[in-house]
Amino acid sequence: MKLDKETRTFDCDPTLTDSQVLEFCSHGAIVLESVIPDAINQRTDEYLVEHPTGEPSTIILEDWFLENVLLHPQVAGAVRSILGRNVGLPVLMSNHRAKCPAPAQGWHHDGDSVFGPEVNYLQVFYYPKDVTPEMGPTEILPGSHLAPTGRDIAWRGGRLMDSPAGTVFITMYPILHRKGESTVEGIRNMLKWSYWRTVPPQRDWVVEPDFDFHTANYGGHGTAKLVAHKFFWLCGNGDGFRTMGGQAWPYSGSQANQIQKSYGFPSGPPQW
Numbered sequence: 001m002k003l004d005k006e007t008r009t010f011d012c013d014p015t016l017t018d019s020q021v022l023e024f025c026s027h028g029a030i031v032l033e034s035v036i037p038d039a040i041n042q043r044t045d046e047y048l049v050e051h052p053t054g055e056p057s058t059i060i061l062e063d064w065f066l067e068n069v070l071l072h073p074q075v076a077g078a079v080r081s082i083l084g085r086n087v088g089l090p091v092l093m094s095n096h097r098a099k100c101p102a103p104a105q106g107w108h109h110d111g112d113s114v115f116g117p118e119v120n121y122l123q124v125f126y127y128p129k130d131v132t133p134e135m136g137p138t139e140i141l142p143g144s145h146l147a148p149t150g151r152d153i154a155w156r157g158g159r160l161m162d163s164p165a166g167t168v169f170i171t172m173y174p175i176l177h178r179k180g181e182s183t184v185e186g187i188r189n190m191l192k193w194s195y196w197r198t199v200p201p202q203r204d205w206v207v208e209p210d211f212d213f214h215t216a217n218y219g220g221h222g223t224a225k226l227v228a229h230k231f232f233w234l235c236g237n238g239d240g241f242r243t244m245g246g247q248a249w250p251y252s253g254s255q256a257n258q259i260q261k262s263y264g265f266p267s268g269p270p271q272w
Contacts, residue, residue: 001071009086009198015077018203018211024082025230026219028145028172029159032074036126036166040068044128048095048189057093060193069126070193075168079122079195081205082170082234088196096190100135100182107141107149107158113174115147117226117233117241120197125161125169125190136182137162138190140169143219144176146226202236214265218250225250242266 002011016024024030036044047059059065069075070089079087110123131137139158160180161169171177173194182188218224218231225243228250232241243250248264 001073001076003071004086007086008089008091010071010076010080010089011085011087012071012073012076012080014081014205015074016081017206018208019216021081021205021234022216022218022227022231024170024172025234026223026227027142028175029140029142030078030170031161031163032078032168032170034164034166035072035074035168036069036128038166040064041128041165044069044126044191045189048097048128048191052097054095054097055093056095056191057091059191060090060093069168072168075124075170078170079124082119082122083195083197084199084201084204086198088198090193090195092193094192096138096179096192098136098179098182098188098190100184100186100188102136102179102182104136104139104181105179107176107178109144109148109174109176113148115145115174117229117238119172119201119230119234121173121194123171123173123175123192123194125171125192127163127165127167127190129165129189131162131188131190132184133160133162133180134182134184135162135186135188136180137188138169139178139180140171141176143223145172145174146223146230148174149176200236201234201238203234214249214261216250221251240266 004010043064048056051058125138138161140161141158218228229238229241232238244264249262
């Protein structure tokens with residue numbers, strides 16, 4: 001781990017593979033369950049009791065929080081895989097402090113969400129204490145980061161992020177989410193912050209020698225072209241992405257009943 005305190009950036013070894021980065025492009029979220037140590041979870045919870053504000057940003061300056069949460073090896077390695085070298089540390093910390101019981105929040109994309117292939121920052125959620133379904137955990141809709149969606153739609157199939165203490169969720173910023181309904185009494189804290197890109201994208205995560213860009217699973221109609229474009233952008237070749245549409249690549253790249261590879265794949269081997 002290399003930390004530059006003057007520029008507030010860090011670098012470390014990436015931990016995600018080609019397949020994991022592609023899955024993140026498709027789903028929009030990575031779950032790291034119970035990775036933060038119990039002692040740090042307890043210290044974080046005590047800090048939030050002493051600082052009951054919606055933006056306790058001073059916690060970013062605490063060395064124990066920086067070293068054990070923001071720069072935790074699993075968290076930092078995943079973030080470094082997506083954002084490249086010299087990742088920018090957060091400048092603002094939010095606490096989504098909920099007094100339970102309470103009704104569910106409406107589905108929404110966070111303010112100033114930008115949709116497209118670029119991934120210039122990541123949004124992270126952290127639970128310092130256990131959060132059960134009855135405590136109204138955040139609910140996300142995987143795949144909803146790819147295009148804007150109206151807030152008035154009654155979605156089905158969301159993922160309730162109930163988790164044990166120390167769980168960290170790394171998400172695409174525009175992902176559709178909401179606070180779930182809580183039915184028990186108590187206080188639920190959830191810290192939220194962003195990491196930032198400072199370098200152009202390139203394929204410098206854990207490269208899989210047998211990863212095939214032609215037959216990889218980018219998803220179905222309506223999403224495959226968006227996922228593939230995002231993945232190509234992260235590889236440093238966003239401008240080189242092209243699709244013919246219809247049943248051409250990338251939609252049908254991994255269809256099990258195909259008799260040959262898809263038409264429309266960019267000619268020549270990718271150069272990254």
